[in-house]
Amino acid sequence: MSAADPPTLTKLEQLDQAYAKTERTRKLYTMLFLGVTVFVMAGGFTLAEDMNSGGFFSGLSKFFDYPSSIVSEAIEAGWSWFPLLIEFLPALIETVNMAAVGTILGAVLALGLSFCSTRNLGVWAPLVPICRRAMDIARAFPELILALFLIFVLGASPVPAIIAVAFHTAGALGKLFSEVNENIDRGPLDGLAASGANWFQRMRFGVLPQVLPNFTSYLMMRFEINIRASAILGFVGAGGIGAELRKAIGWSQGAETAALFVLLFLAIMLIDQASGRLRRRMIGDGLQPL
Template identity: 50%
Template sequence: MTTATIHDSYLAEVRTRRLWSSVAALLFVLLFLGGFMIADERNAGGFWPGIPHILDFPADVLAEASEQWRSLPGLIAEAFPALIETVNIAGASTLIGGLAGAVIALLVTRGLAPAPWAVAPLRRLLDILRALPELVIALVLIFVLGGGPIPAMIAIALHTVGALGKLFSEVAENASLRPVEGLRSVGATWSQRMMLGILPQVAPNWLSYALLRFEINIRASAILGFVGAGGIGYDLRNAMSFGPGKFAEAAAIFVLLFATIVIVDQTGSALRNRLTKGAAT
C-alpha cells in the first residue's frame, strides 16, 4: 500500500466522520426544536410572552426587601433554626450514605471483592441509586411517610450511596495490592485486609469526595423542602407562596442560604485541598 493510498483512505475516513457528525448535530437540533415547541404549546402561559416578565419576581423581592431592610437581621435569625435542620439533614444523609457507599465500594472493587459473583448486581444497584433523582424518591417517601425531614434524609442518603459508592470504588481500584497480599500471607481476614491495607491509602480521597457530596446534599435538602420535606426550603416555599408581604422574609432566607452555601463550599474546598495535597506528599 502506497503513501498516497493511505492518505486517500485517511481523508475518506475523515470525511465520513464529519458527515455523520453533521447528521447527528442536525438531528439533535431538530429534536431540540421539536421538544421546545411541544413544551411551549403545553405551557399554560407560553414561553415567549413570559420572557419580558422573567425579572418581575426578583424585582418585587428586592423592592420589598429594600423597604424593610431594618427587619432583615431579625428575619435571618428567625430562619436560622430551619437552616440548622437543613444542614442536619445533609450531614446525616452524607454520613449514612458515605458509610454504606464505602462498604459497597469495597464489595464491588475488582481484586478486593470477597464475592466476585456479587460485583455485577451491586454495581447495577449503584447505577439505579444514582439514576433516581432525590426529588422523585422524596415524593414517594412523603406520600408513604408524610412530610418532614425523614423522607428527605432517606432520599438524599440513597442517592449518596450510589454516587459515593461509584467514586469510592474507582479510588480503591487504584490502590496498591501489596499491603493486601502481605496481610493475606499472615492470615488476615478480608475485613482486616481492607481496614489495614486499603483504607489508609484511600482515606484522604474518600474524605475529599464525602466533603464535596456534603456540599451537594445541602443544596439538595434545601430543594426538597419545596415538596414538604422540611428545612429552610419549606420556609422559603411558604414565603414565596404568600406573595407580597412575605418577600422580605424570602429575601432573608435567600441571603442566609447563599451565605451558608458559600461558607460550606469554601471550607470544604480548603479541607479537600489539604487532604489531597497531604496525601500526595
C-alpha cells in the same frame, strides 16, 4: 512489475487512507446527529411555544422582574431584614441536620458498596455486578420521587427526607468511591497480603490511606448537594428551610425569600471552605493512622 501497473501503496499510506476515510465518516455522522438534534429541538420549541399562553421571547424581558422585586423588598425592609436571618436560622439548622444524617448514612453504605464493586480489590467475583446494579438502582430514583412516596407512607416529617437522601447518596457516592478504588497502587495490598493480612486489614491499611482524601472531597461535595436536595424536599412536606421557602414564595414575601436564599448560600459556602481546608490538611500533613 511493468510500467503500466499502478504503484503499490505502502502500509503507512494504506493506514493513512483508512484513517482519512474513517475520519470523513465520523464527521458525516456527527453532522447528521447535530442536524437531527437541532431539528428536534426547534420543532419541540415551536410546539411548546404554540401551547403556552405567553411567548418565550416576549417573556425574556420579564425574566428579572421577580428577582429584582425580591432584592428591592429586602432593601426596603432596611435594618429589619437582618433579624429575619436569625428567625429562619432554626429552619436552616433542621435542613442541614437532615442533609448531614442522610449523607452519613449514605456514605457508610457507599463505602461498603464501593469496596465490594471494585474488581482489583480481590472481591468475590459474583458480588461485583450485584453491588454495581444496586448502586444503579439507588441512583435511578430521584430524592423527590422517593420522598413523596415515603411521605405518603410515613407521614410528613424529616424522616422521609433523610431516607431519600441516604438512598440516593449511597448510589452516587458508591459509584465515585469505586472509581477512586480502581486507580489505587496495588503495591501496599500485595505487601500486606504477603505478610498474612486478611481482606479487611488490606482494605483498612492498604486502600483507605490512599483514597481517603478523594473520599473526603466527594463526601463534602455530596453534603452540599444534599443540603440543596433537603431544601427542595421541604416543599413537599419534609420540613426545614424548604417549608419556609414555600410559604415565603407562595405569599410573595420578598424580604423573607431573600433571607432564606442568603442563609442557603452562606451554608453552602462554609461547607465548601471546610471541604477545601480539610482536604488540603489531609494531603499536606499526611494521613495519620486512624
